[in-house]
Amino acid sequence: MNRHILPTAMLGILGGGQLGRMFTMSALSMGYRVTVLDPDIESPAGALADVHLCAAYDDLDALQQLADTCAAVTTEFENVPAESMAFLEQHIRVSPSSNSVAIAQDRIREKRFISSAGLEVVPYLAIENLIDFDQDLTGHLPGILKIARLGYDGKGQVSVCSREEAQNAFLDMGCNPCVLERKLELQTEISVIVTRTGVGQSVCFPVAENHHAGGILDISIVPARVDTEVTAHARQMALQLAESLDYIGVLAVEFFVLEGGELLINEIAPRPHNSGHYSLNATQVSQFDQQVRTLCGLPPGDTRLLSPAVMVNLLGDIWGDEEPAWDILLSQPNVHLHLYGKKSARVGRKMGHFNVLAEEAETALQQALELQSRLK
Ligand code: ADP
Numbered sequence: 001m002n003r004h005i006l007p008t009a010m011l012g013i014l015g016g017g018q019l020g021r022m023f024t025m026s027a028l029s030m031g032y033r034v035t036v037l038d039p040d041i042e043s044p045a046g047a048l049a050d051v052h053l054c055a056a057y058d059d060l061d062a063l064q065q066l067a068d069t070c071a072a073v074t075t076e077f078e079n080v081p082a083e084s085m086a087f088l089e090q091h092i093r094v095s096p097s098s099n100s101v102a103i104a105q106d107r108i109r110e111k112r113f114i115s116s117a118g119l120e121v122v123p124y125l126a127i128e129n130l131i132d133f134d135q136d137l138t139g140h141l142p143g144i145l146k147i148a149r150l151g152y153d154g155k156g157q158v159s160v161c162s163r164e165e166a167q168n169a170f171l172d173m174g175c176n177p178c179v180l181e182r183k184l185e186l187q188t189e190i191s192v193i194v195t196r197t198g199v200g201q202s203v204c205f206p207v208a209e210n211h212h213a214g215g216i217l218d219i220s221i222v223p224a225r226v227d228t229e230v231t232a233h234a235r236q237m238a239l240q241l242a243e244s245l246d247y248i249g250v251l252a253v254e255f256f257v258l259e260g261g262e263l264l265i266n267e268i269a270p271r272p273h274n275s276g277h278y279s280l281n282a283t284q285v286s287q288f289d290q291q292v293r294t295l296c297g298l299p300p301g302d303t304r305l306l307s308p309a310v311m312v313n314l315l316g317d318i319w320g321d322e323e324p325a326w327d328i329l330l331s332q333p334n335v336h337l338h339l340y341g342k343k344s345a346r347v348g349r350k351m352g353h354f355n356v357l358a359e360e361a362e363t364a365l366q367q368a369l370e371l372q373s374r375l376k
């Protein structure tokens with residue numbers, strides 16, 4: 001993995017949503033060319049890429065074309081078939097590895113791996129069939145039953161208070177493997193995004209504090225308003241995890257902060273993360289620049305925070321018959337609007353985000369909240 005891949009090489013990405021689009025923008029601005037594989041004809045990344053392969057993620061012809069035409073391939077989401085990545089690995093450089101993606105795409109494997117790396121996870125029970133409900137559930141109720149695979153943005157999660165409710169939720173979710181987690185009292189949530197290279201160099205982005213609404217990330221505040229010991233601990237845990245995975249690429253680690261500052265890992269994502277979007281404006285290199293750099297065997301860029309920042313997600317909910325009044329954001333000198341070019345807005349769909357930069361995180365937050373309420 002030491003060889004540098006340089007512009008104007010072709011880079012491939014599996015998945016062409018907003019994360020793929022922002023990767024594509026970074027790669028194009030550095031002079032690389034990009035091929036996107038995404039079955040959606042209206043893929044936000046496909047619209048910008050040099051080549052859009054409009055095919056399924058397990059389409060062998062499309063995968064072969066990626067292998068034949070790209071110098072390296074990455075992914076924008078964990079639900080791409082790990083087998084497709086394993087196929088590509090036989091031909092070209094792929095990062096992150098199919099093994100890391102396979103772990104991150106299954107909550108049961110993910111939690112087992114994190115525990116085996118000596119790190120704390122949210123206490124859970126693996127529920128793989130109805131017999132698993134015969135266990136003592138008391139320590140895990142009231143809880144959340146989460147589907148092990150293919151859940152995102154709070155989808156595939158049901159709050160349950162009793163064994164009966166949990167069993168019914170399991171049946172409703174088609175008896176697919178799940179985890180049952182106790183619903184914890186959180187002081188707050190934070191995340192760390194790590195970049196690790198093929199020669200084991202690792203750097204973290206500044207720690208973000210995350211607030212969710214309806215199971216979807218709403219606001220990230222950077223730097224996180226938690227004790228420096230807590231952020232230092234979170235960084236150390238994220239680095240240790242990346243090391244244990246022998247990870248190459250950009251890895252996001254979500255944490256729950258409990259009263260007293262105790263940290264539990266909630267989940268990981270083998271890719272840039274919504275809570276890292278502030279890096280598009282508030283650090284020298286963004287998480288997408290880092291994804292390009294690690295994919296190409298280059299050292300990570302400088303991740304020091306240049307300014308406190310607050311990121312606000314823009315969901316389809318604020319689209320009426322017309323576009324939202326973007327002048328509310330664009331008339332502000334310290335606000336950066338990022339729209340993903342999605343053709344149709346739906347409730348809960350991530351359409352864009354904006355970053356507010358200010359000398360103090362609190363000032364940025366007040367302005368961000370005010371702008372958010374004016375957009376509604
Ligand atoms: P997703 O894949 O949808 O991001 P998460 O497991 O991260 O799934 O859950 C989404 C959000 O729901 C979390 O960021 C947190 O706010 C809340 N949540 C999830 N699990 C728990 C839990 N065990 N206790 C308290 N809150 C939780």
Ligand code: MG
Binds near residue numbers: 254267
């Ligand atoms: Mg999450």
